[in-house]
């Protein structure tokens with residue numbers, strides 16, 4: 143297997159991230175939103191996975207005070223099932239912890255068993271659902287939390 147490198151996303155990665163976003167999601171984020179998040183948003187951290195200098199995955203999080211909200215995790219279909227998302231999420235959570243995050247949340251499509259299994263591996267639990275959250279097919283979102291702050 144080729145080496146996989148995880149690093150922080152840079153503004154020059156936006157085109158590749160946008161292309162991967164379009165491959166991976168039915169309702170992808172717009173390039174302009176990704177550009178703002180990666181290049182300007184001081185609350186956001188994005189990690190990139192690359193192999194042989196090609197982008198194969200990325201993940202993002204917003205940290206507001208002590209709460210981390212995962213925005214997206216995506217891995218190119220050719221690279222799935224090889225631990226790339228696990229590596230990305232490990233680095234992302236560690237980066238967020240260094241910025242003060244103690245608790246983490248995200249939404250995932252209720253039918254996305256792969257993503258839910260990935261997050262559960264990190265200790266996330268489904269605490270409820272946002273009904274008809276996704277505009278394209280009216281699907282519910284599972285709301286997941288990982289609470290590391292024992293006082294919460």
Ligand SMILES: CC(C)(COP(=O)(O)OP(=O)(O)OC[C@H]1O[C@@H](n2cnc3c(N)ncnc32)[C@H](O)[C@@H]1OP(=O)(O)O)[C@@H](O)C(=O)NCCC(=O)NCCS
Pocket residue numbers: 166167214215216217218221222223224225226227228229249250251254255256257259260263
């Ligand atoms: C979800 C996604 C990011 C996982 O990426 P990946 O690199 O294949 O994940 P990993 O190889 O690190 O696997 C992590 C865990 O996910 C789960 N998983 C991975 N592939 C799976 C599959 N085909 N079926 C069920 N669970 C699976 C397992 O729990 C796995 O842990 P394990 O290998 O210890 O059993 C990837 O499938 C993807 O990009 N999907 C499309 C975009 C998406 O849905 N993103 C999530 C938005 S909330």
